Amino acid sequence: QVKLVESGGGVAQSGGSLRLSCQASGRPFRNYAMGWFRQAPGKEREFVGAINWSGSSTYYADSVKGRFTLSRDNTKDMVFLQMNSLSPEDTAVYYCAADPLVSKLRLWTSSSSAGPDSWGQGTQVIVSS
Secondary structure, eight states, rough: OOEEEEOOOOOEEETTEEEEEEESSSOGGGOOOOEEEEEOEEEEEEEEEEEEEEOEEEOOOTTTTEEEEEETTTTTEEEEEESOOGGGOOOOEEEEEEEHHHHHHHHOTTTTTSOOOOOOOOEEEEEEE
């Protein structure tokens, strides 16, 4: 498994922006597609977005499309989630995840029988109205 450590969470005002980072280590980063997921209080963890190993393809949940952008830097073993036009509904713990298959990240739900290969510990995002 690859080790993942998220950072960049915090408090933002509605309409504001935050940028989350995820540092990977332990395995060749290029072997993995990367994803971001989030879990709001009292809700199931849900898919936010995913990016393939090269960064050439990205996928987003409808709820964040047009507001959030994934990118990755394979020279630094990092993936990023730029979040713009934040709303209180974006308040959640955000998790970075890695898996060799981008489809596995895209299709994962909390009821999936198998999860991504690796999860980070999560970073809290709070959006105030």
